[in-house]
Amino acid sequence: MTDLPVTGGPAGAGDTGVVRGLPVTATIPEGHVRMPDTGPPPAPPPDEPAGATSSRRGDRLFRWLVTGSGAFVVALIGAIGLFLLVQAIPSVLVDQDNFLLSRNFDTEDPANLRFGILDLLLVTVEVSVFALVLAMPVGLGIALFLTQYAPPRLARPFGYLIDVLAAVPSIIFGLWGILVLAPVLEPVAGWLQAHLGGFFLFAPGNSGIAGATVFTAGIVLAVMILPIITSITREVFERTPRTHVEAALALGATRWEVIRIAVLPFGRSGYISASMLGLGRALGETIALTIILAGVQTPFSGSLFDGGATFASKIALSFAELNNDLSAGAYIAAGLVLFVLTFAVNALARAVIARSGAVA
Amino acid sequence: MAKRLDLKDVDIYYGSFQAVDGVTLSIPPNSVTAFIGPSGCGKSTVLRALNRMHEVVPGARVEGEVLLDGEDIYAPNVDPVSVRRTIGMVFQRPNPFPTMSIRDNVVAGLKLQGVKNKKVLDEVAERSLRGANLWNEVKDRLNKPGGSLSGGQQQRLCIARAIAVQPEVLLMDEPCSALDPISTLAIEDLIANLKKQYTIVIVTHNMQQAARVSDQTAFFNLRATGEPGRLVEIGDTEKVFSTPTEKATEDYISGRFG
Amino acid sequence: MSTTIDLDEPAVGPTFTPISTGRKIRNGIAAVLVTLAFLVAVVPLVWVLWTVIAEGLSVVLRPGWWTQSLNGLLGRQQGGGAYHAIYGTLMQSLIAAAIATPIGILVAIYLVEYGAKSRLARATTFMVDILTGIPSIVAALFVYAVWIAILGFDRSAFAVSLALVLLMVPVVVRSTEEMLRIVPDDLREAAYALGVPKWKTIVRIVIPTALSGMLTGISLALARIMGETAPMLILVAYAPFINYNVFAGNMASLPLLMTVERANPTEAGSDRIWGAAITLILIITVFQLIAALLSRVTAPKTK
Ligand SMILES: Nc1ncnc2c1ncn2[C@@H]1O[C@H](COP(=O)(O)OP(=O)(O)O)[C@@H](O)[C@H]1O
Ligand SMILES: [Mg+2]
Numbered sequence: 023m024t025d026l027p028v029t030g031g032p033a034g035a036g037d038t039g040v041v042r043g044l045p046v047t048a049t050i051p052e053g054h055v056r057m058p059d060t061g062p063p064p065a066p067p068p069d070e071p072a073g074a075t076s077s078r079r080g081d082r083l084f085r086w087l088v089t090g091s092g093a094f095v096v097a098l099i100g101a102i103g104l105f106l107l108v109q110a111i112p113s114v115l116v117d118q119d120n121f122l123l124s125r126n127f128d129t130e131d132p133a134n135l136r137f138g139i140l141d142l143l144l145v146t147v148e149v150s151v152f153a154l155v156l157a158m159p160v161g162l163g164i165a166l167f168l169t170q171y172a173p174p175r176l177a178r179p180f181g182y183l184i185d186v187l188a189a190v191p192s193i194i195f196g197l198w199g200i201l202v203l204a205p206v207l208e209p210v211a212g213w214l215q216a217h218l219g220g221f222f223l224f225a226p227g228n229s230g231i232a233g234a235t236v237f238t239a240g241i242v243l244a245v246m247i248l249p250i251i252t253s254i255t256r257e258v259f260e261r262t263p264r265t266h267v268e269a270a271l272a273l274g275a276t277r278w279e280v281i282r283i284a285v286l287p288f289g290r291s292g293y294i295s296a297s298m299l300g301l302g303r304a305l306g307e308t309i310a311l312t313i314i315l316a317g318v319q320t321p322f323s324g325s326l327f328d329g330g331a332t333f334a335s336k337i338a339l340s341f342a343e344l345n346n347d348l349s350a351g352a353y354i355a356a357g358l359v360l361f362v363l364t365f366a367v368n369a370l371a372r373a374v375i376a377r378s379g380a381v382a
Numbered sequence: 383m384a385k386r387l388d389l390k391d392v393d394i395y396y397g398s399f400q401a402v403d404g405v406t407l408s409i410p411p412n413s414v415t416a417f418i419g420p421s422g423c424g425k426s427t428v429l430r431a432l433n434r435m436h437e438v439v440p441g442a443r444v445e446g447e448v449l450l451d452g453e454d455i456y457a458p459n460v461d462p463v464s465v466r467r468t469i470g471m472v473f474q475r476p477n478p479f480p481t482m483s484i485r486d487n488v489v490a491g492l493k494l495q496g497v498k499n500k501k502v503l504d505e506v507a508e509r510s511l512r513g514a515n516l517w518n519e520v521k522d523r524l525n526k527p528g529g530s531l532s533g534g535q536q537q538r539l540c541i542a543r544a545i546a547v548q549p550e551v552l553l554m555d556e557p558c559s560a561l562d563p564i565s566t567l568a569i570e571d572l573i574a575n576l577k578k579q580y581t582i583v584i585v586t587h588n589m590q591q592a593a594r595v596s597d598q599t600a601f602f603n604l605r606a607t608g609e610p611g612r613l614v615e616i617g618d619t620e621k622v623f624s625t626p627t628e629k630a631t632e633d634y635i636s637g638r639f640g
Numbered sequence: 641m642s643t644t645i646d647l648d649e650p651a652v653g654p655t656f657t658p659i660s661t662g663r664k665i666r667n668g669i670a671a672v673l674v675t676l677a678f679l680v681a682v683v684p685l686v687w688v689l690w691t692v693i694a695e696g697l698s699v700v701l702r703p704g705w706w707t708q709s710l711n712g713l714l715g716r717q718q719g720g721g722a723y724h725a726i727y728g729t730l731m732q733s734l735i736a737a738a739i740a741t742p743i744g745i746l747v748a749i750y751l752v753e754y755g756a757k758s759r760l761a762r763a764t765t766f767m768v769d770i771l772t773g774i775p776s777i778v779a780a781l782f783v784y785a786v787w788i789a790i791l792g793f794d795r796s797a798f799a800v801s802l803a804l805v806l807l808m809v810p811v812v813v814r815s816t817e818e819m820l821r822i823v824p825d826d827l828r829e830a831a832y833a834l835g836v837p838k839w840k841t842i843v844r845i846v847i848p849t850a851l852s853g854m855l856t857g858i859s860l861a862l863a864r865i866m867g868e869t870a871p872m873l874i875l876v877a878y879a880p881f882i883n884y885n886v887f888a889g890n891m892a893s894l895p896l897l898m899t900v901e902r903a904n905p906t907e908a909g910s911d912r913i914w915g916a917a918i919t920l921i922l923i924i925t926v927f928q929l930i931a932a933l934l935s936r937v938t939a940p941k942t943k
Contacts, residue, residue, distance in 0.1 A: 109785045171671060189867075192869065276463050279494050
């Protein structure tokens with residue numbers, strides 16, 4: 023039972039804020055007023071220096087340029103949303119099946135579209151939640167290891183190691199997952215099916231190809247979202263006020279107890295929102311799942327040993343072949359549902375962080 | 383319950399920087415000892431060495447002996463956690479656990495030790511809060527978060543939390559420096575009471591406070607900036623304030639420097 | 641106080657109140673579990689990298705790998721290289737970066753220096769938030785819907801770049817915003833006090849101060865989009881030969897090469913996949929190193 027290294031300050035600004043999906047503004051040192059415009063600036067920009075019309079024109083031009091680019095982004099996304107709807111609605115209108123409840127996705131014949139998102143949704147949610155269930159405890163453990171257990175000198179290099187995981191392209195994880203990991207997992211999968219097969223999650227599945235299952239995909243996804251969960255959680259844990267840590271130590275808390283009464287209560291909402299960002303990433307992951315999941319003809323049974331397709335992998339697999347707008351519209355409609363899903367999850371993650379105020 | 387502390391030739395380091403050099407002093411049980419001296423002379427450092435909080439800073443270490451009733455708290459077979467359990471500490475800024483209620487803050491230490499009996503916990507909470515002169519002010523809102531109290535109340539809450547585990551020694555690092563004069567008086571009264579049960583060491587840079595609350599006073603100083611701090615003199619408070627043996631002490635006390 | 645309490649400590653005990661064995665065990669278990677969690681994450685990392693190196697290293701050391709395409713080679717024929725795919729990957733991401741960087745920086749400047757809490761600024765922040773979490777396949781669909789379905793352009797490498805722009809802009813905005821915000825206001829005020837107009841203050845003083853962090857953010861964003869695959873699947877078709885024209889025709893990229901060769905069961909196909917994988921990792925590593933280097937070179941000199 024040795025001592026807890028109370029790490030100095032938060033990590034340098036350099037290694038934060040670059041994870042896609044990071045909840046914004048991770049490290050803003052306190053005490054900097056946001057911008058000169060928010061209040062009356064102590065020394066306002068000199069608007070009328072002698073004979074400086076050119077500088078005023080420069081100012082106006084520049085203001086126009088940056089404001090314009092802000093407006094451009096808003097207009098662009100708005101327009102894109104509109105166009106997506108324009109593309110999707112006609113297909114949904116001529117859909118012969120129920121868009122939300124059908125398990126088919128038949129777009130061969132534009133005159134007779136039969137598609138629904140139910141199976142896509144179920145597979146997407148199951149594989150992502152499975153990945154999250156695996157990644158959350160491990161991510162928490164890594165964040166605790168890096169901030170509370172690793173020798174201070176090694177914490178940084180160890181942290182980089184986890185960041186390298188984030189830099190490996192998804193396609194490589196996908197290939198590794200199906201070619202290398204899946205065969206190794208086969209005995210585990212077999213054991214689970216043999217012993218726990220009565221439970222729907224572990225029932226023998228419909229995937230015709232060994233290892234091309236939600237099970238393998240979920241494990242690979244878990245590895246892929248681990249760095250997201252870890253990096254944000256770690257950052258929040260690092261900000262645990264030293265005073266709380268010392269208060270716990272002074273009461274005679276063991277290292278683990280310090281974590282329980284000081285670190286976790288402070289970092290909990292950060293951890294939750296980090297996990298939700300990880301979930302958002304998992305929901306939209308495309309190529310790794312395209313590679314791993316076997317295409318199947320039967321509906322999804324809920325088993326981890328099923329194949330199938332997620333929103334993203336379905337779109338990726340089929341879209342290139344499309345040659346008419348109505349069929350494309352069916353996939354765009356599915357894409358919109360995926361978009362709404364990830365947006366909701368990410369917005370929730372942001373709300374959790376914002377409400378707690380734990381992270382600046 | 384109270385125990386004595388003896389320091390023998392204690393050197394304290396932050397990495398390669400020596401912050402304190404060769405401190406030898408004795409702290410008798412059931413007394414209040416005040417550490418005074420200019421800032422940066424190592425008062426907090428010495429205090430934190432007394433319950434092994436010092437080594438929490440990476441690279442920090444202590445040499446020499448710190449004896450609690452004759453037993454070295456730095457002996458290899460001694461667990462720093464049990465040292466801290468035995469020697470409590472109150473910090474400069476009140477630091478209640480923000481997510482815990484007032485009651486849970488007080489009994490946090492007991493809960494760690496596995497006490498689950500609600501009756502016992504309630505009893506200890508009341509007794510400790512009474513002991514910290516806070517009971518009457520908070521008895522109707524024990525389930526409110528600790529952060530909802532005023533600064534002075536929070537500090538007394540922290541004292542209640544520290545005495546709830548019945549330590550032998552209570553260390554206080556400038557416990558009043560973040561408080562207003564009225565709260566300060568409340569805490570000083572409290573210290574006089576706590577002395578009956580605990581051995582108390584308090585760091586302060588308020589000389590009047592040292593004179594008011596302490597039985598003996600230790601004056602620390604630096605020879606020069608960058609040099610380690612050292613103990614200049616220690617003695618009965620009355621004597622140190624009226625007829626200090628060292629010139630430096632006299633200068634400091636009469637406000638001629640620092 | 642005389643109330644006895646039910647603590648498991650004897651009245652006259654050892655000097656130091658001992659810690660119960662249960663607590664020590666729990667502390668030990670926590671330490672083991674937490675360390676295991678870290679090891680659990682290191683295993684796939686090492687395993688993946690090892691797989692890629694073991695399978696692909698000999699391929700990228702072949703003479704033609706970096707200089708030849710796969711033009712005219714049959715699936716089972718060894719030889720050729722990934723030049724065409726490297727070109728495609730670099731071209732598509734650099735074009736994306738060339739578009740996304742100025743937009744991202746301008747938007748960030750707007751948000752930090754001009755937007756205050758205006759309605760437009762809030763709308764912009766909201767849209768950037770949307771983009772931040774958007775799956776790459778959805779970004780690709782965006783571009784498909786507008787660029788190809790509505791505006792009627794053909795699938796091309798440029799369409800891929802546009803999708804990558806959507807993925808890169810939010811990262812650039814966020815990292816630039818963060819860097820601009822940590823520039824102390826004193827600097828701005830000092831410039832205003834000298835009579836420097838606001839835009840010049842931003843261009844000459846604020847941006848140079850934040851430059852190091854901005855460049856790092858941009859390079860890291862670039863490294864990220866290089867590994868994207870989804871947009872290529874939808875927005876451009878693979879070509880085994882070199883196509884320099886980003887606006888027309890099929891074009892390869894490393895991820896697309898890997899996807900296409902998945903259908904090739906021969907050893908040559910497997911070699912190409914892993915060769916492309918290691919090449920992609922190398923390129924991404926190079927850009928991350930550039931990011932590290934840039935941040936060091938451009939860091940404001942403090943001493
Ligand atoms: N965490 C630390 N790391 C390195 N040096 C420290 C640390 N804390 C204090 N010091 C140094 O140790 C010396 C004594 O500090 P301290 O004990 O806080 O003084 P005091 O409490 O008397 O004001 C000072 O020189 C201070 O700079
Ligand atoms: Mg101090």
